[in-house]
Amino acid sequence: MSGIPDLAAIEAMDAADVLRPMRDRFVLPEGLIYLDGNSLGVASAAAYGELDKAARDEWGHGLIRSWNTAGWFDMPVELGDQIGRLIGAAPGQTVVTDTTSINVYKALHAAMGLRPGRNVIVAEGGSFPTDLYMAEGVASTRPGAVLRLEGVDAPAIEELIDDSVAVVLVNHVNYKSGELRDMKALTKRAHDVGALVVWDLCHTAGALPVDLDGANADFAVGCTYKYINGGPGAPAFIYVATRHLAEARQPLSGWWGHARPFAFEQGYAGDPGIRRFQCGTQGILSMRALKGALDTWKDVDMQALRKKSIALTDLFIHLVEAKCAGFGLKLESPRDGNKRGSQVSFEHENAYAIMQALIERGVIGDFRAPATIRFGFTPLYIGFKDVWNAVAVLEDILRSRAWQDPRFAVRSAVT
Numbered sequence: 465m466s467g468i469p470d471l472a473a474i475e476a477m478d479a480a481d482v483l484r485p486m487r488d489r490f491v492l493p494e495g496l497i498y499l500d501g502n503s504l505g506v507a508s509a510a511a512y513g514e515l516d517k518a519a520r521d522e523w524g525h526g527l528i529r530s531w532n533t534a535g536w537f538d539m540p541v542e543l544g545d546q547i548g549r550l551i552g553a554a555p556g557q558t559v560v561t562d563t564t565s566i567n568v569y570k571a572l573h574a575a576m577g578l579r580p581g582r583n584v585i586v587a588e589g590g591s592f593p594t595d596l597y598m599a600e601g602v603a604s605t606r607p608g609a610v611l612r613l614e615g616v617d618a619p620a621i622e623e624l625i626d627d628s629v630a631v632v633l634v635n636h637v638n639y640k641s642g643e644l645r646d647m648k649a650l651t652k653r654a655h656d657v658g659a660l661v662v663w664d665l666c667h668t669a670g671a672l673p674v675d676l677d678g679a680n681a682d683f684a685v686g687c688t689y690k691y692i693n694g695g696p697g698a699p700a701f702i703y704v705a706t707r708h709l710a711e712a713r714q715p716l717s718g719w720w721g722h723a724r725p726f727a728f729e730q731g732y733a734g735d736p737g738i739r740r741f742q743c744g745t746q747g748i749l750s751m752r753a754l755k756g757a758l759d760t761w762k763d764v765d766m767q768a769l770r771k772k773s774i775a776l777t778d779l780f781i782h783l784v785e786a787k788c789a790g791f792g793l794k795l796e797s798p799r800d801g802n803k804r805g806s807q808v809s810f811e812h813e814n815a816y817a818i819m820q821a822l823i824e825r826g827v828i829g830d831f832r833a834p835a836t837i838r839f840g841f842t843p844l845y846i847g848f849k850d851v852w853n854a855v856a857v858l859e860d861i862l863r864s865r866a867w868q869d870p871r872f873a874v875r876s877a878v879t
């Protein structure tokens with residue numbers, strides 16, 4: 465892109481946007497530019513509709529009967545298959561359940577069990593912290609298990625993968641920088657030495673097309689409250705490749721993973737399929753909001769989504785660098801759109817205060833310690849003019865030094 469596009473050019477981009485009609489299905493508060501769908505996606509009319517129906521009719525009137533009559537019991541696997549379309553997983557390999565943290569634990573533990581002679585878990589030092597905390601938890605249950613970290617034990621993850629490695633735990637897109645890993649190449653690198661891979665898709669599910677089956681992936685986990693727009697604390701998902709389903713064992717052997725949960729037998733006998741990766745009773749109201757969100761996804765062309773995501777993030781980088789030059793912002797995300805998720809991060813020594821000033825002016829992104837301002841671009845409801853307007857506010861905050869107001873230095877618990 466050369467030169468700064470004018471407003472007419474930006475409006476033409478919105479007019480030509482094939483995903484533009486999707487925006488009307490979402491609940492976008494007046495006066496906000498919401499660039500934080502990578503932390504919590506926005507509500508939709510479909511999610512409200514499902515929540516209302518589940519609460520009033522199914523819970524209110526159907527009561528206990530609704531486990532059967534409203535399909536509550538099978539919902540985790542049905543929604544799992546719908547997510548499968550977004551992540552390149554054929555049916556029967558994905559179940560919606562628990563949280564990403566818990567699913568990391570289950571997947572890592574199962575992978576270690578499939579590689580009994582090996583005791584190394586490889587992960588990224590720059591991973592989303594909960595993944596590492598859970599890896600520590602898994603290692604603590606396996607005598608002799610060790611963690612090798614990219615950025616600590618070697619600069620690149622590939623250098624850490626040898627035939628002592630049981631499993632590699634890796635974020636498909638880094639939560640902070642937005643860097644996108646090559647799933648196929650890294651999976652192959654691990655398989656070449658007999659290791660397995662757990663992919664964390666929190667920042668790719670619903671953000672870009674993923675092809676787990678095509679990459680010959682082993683396990684994957686991810687959340688649904690970010691780009692998928694399932695709602696705050698919506699249940700996560702776990703994927704286990706068909707070829708591992710017979711052998712893989714997960715440690716949280718609760719009754720929902722049992723082959724016959726309502727036989728009330730003594731002794732655990734795991735379901736032969738993906739249901740085994742469930743543990744206990746699921747939060748049905750949360751799951752119903754997610755069902756609404758996933759209904760919206762049925763009409764989305766993932767290639768068009770990716771194309772728009774790259775165009776939005778390219779435009780943002782271009783405008784920020786053109787209009788906010790000289791104010792100390794440094795691009796932290798890959799410049800090449802093909803190597804980037806659907807977010808853009810900049811470093812700045814006053815990142816926290818700048819983000820608070822932006823939020824007060826109605827541009828919501830987030831801050832990640834120690835010095836990152838992060839902006840998520842969700843192609844379903846963000847347009848090119850939103851990008852233009854957000855950069856204008858950022859430019860004004862930097863030029864006027866509005867962020868220097870002391871109230872913007874006060875830290876909240878959740879950033």
Ligand SMILES: *Cc1c(COP(=O)(O)O)cnc(C)c1O
Pocket residue numbers: 563564565566592594595635639664666667687700
């Ligand atoms: C958001 C995120 C999580 C969140 O885990 P929860 O169990 O839902 O709190 C985990 N991993 C990554 C990479 C994330 O981005």
